[in-house]
Amino acid sequence: MTSVDFWFDPLCPWAWMTSRWMLEVEKVRDVNTTFHVMSLSVLNDGRDLPEEYVEHMREGWVGVRAALLVEQQYGSEQLREFYTALGTRYHLGKEPKTIETVRAALAELGLDEAIADKADAWKPGDEPDELDVALRTSHHEGMDPVGDEVGTPVIHINGKALFGPVISPAPKGEQAGRLFDGFALVTEYDGFYELKRTRTVGPIFD
Template sequence: MTSRWMDEVELVRPVDVTWSVMSLSVLNEGRDLPGDYRTMMDRAWGPVRVITAAAQEYGDKVVKPLYDAMGARIHLAGEGDYSQVLVPALGEVGLDTSFAAVAGTDEVDEILRASHQRAMSLVGDDVGTPVVAVDGTAFFGPVVSPAPKGEEAGRLWDGCVLVAGTPGFFEIKRSRTVGPIFD
């Protein structure tokens, strides 16, 4: 949802986004998790490995289009078998479909962990994904659903940058009352 919000922010604010790889699988590595969530985290290694491998070959410019192509298949189309989204998503964005083979290996895991750690080093270890960094300030989130559009997206951006840039400001939070709303 944050990626969709940032797409909107780029339309209404002078922001140029560079997309980097983070991973809930890396974040939750070694943690004691409920069974269903552990299963999801284990499955999620595949797509993020593919994105990491593609970014190594083609640069950061492929991260967001590939993330979106996979996300549409997983979140919008409801594909629960993540291995089934790799080849179609790679093809959709014009990348070599052989990158899909990386999903079942650990050959890019060191690069993936390093990318993830770069983001975490900006905000600390008490948060998750996503991390947004702007003008020397970084923050976790926002976690928002549905993603605001137009000027609402811009106002949320302005507010996030304002609070994150306030010395001594650490957290704003409330319980979630809805799941992701993709509209």
């Protein structure tokens, strides 16, 4: 079995697309995906950003902190389920990135709804709390191997870490498996760094 470690921020629609692809891959390849939390808000902390993007990053804290709390209290399998519940609301349902949306995702899975309050208790500018320290640790475990010039999704496979793939829509069935085969293949070459073209479509959620 191939073990894949996948870092995501619930806020990111591209990470959502890649995560749905990995779930398809598991159906057609002997692959197990472990989900981990990274944070675009951590990644962009202190950077000079347009004001609208700064607000977007502020919105990201509650969801990503809640995701880490779910992982801490319930384990990685429940983190995967929580990501699906929250991501469905964020990206398909277009629900706001608020404590109420986080609470609804927790309630759907029968998880402790107080997690939403704990996640929302810390605000940017506050002194770091234990959860903030843990979030940054998880973030850096995923992101440091790929550097700070990329965001999410990040996949670790075969001892290598790569940003991507950025896909839209997410392939299904054997096509998902074949894409994974190619992705896994490039991780075998130490000198591989980048393969890219301009995106001409946004995330296609199907």
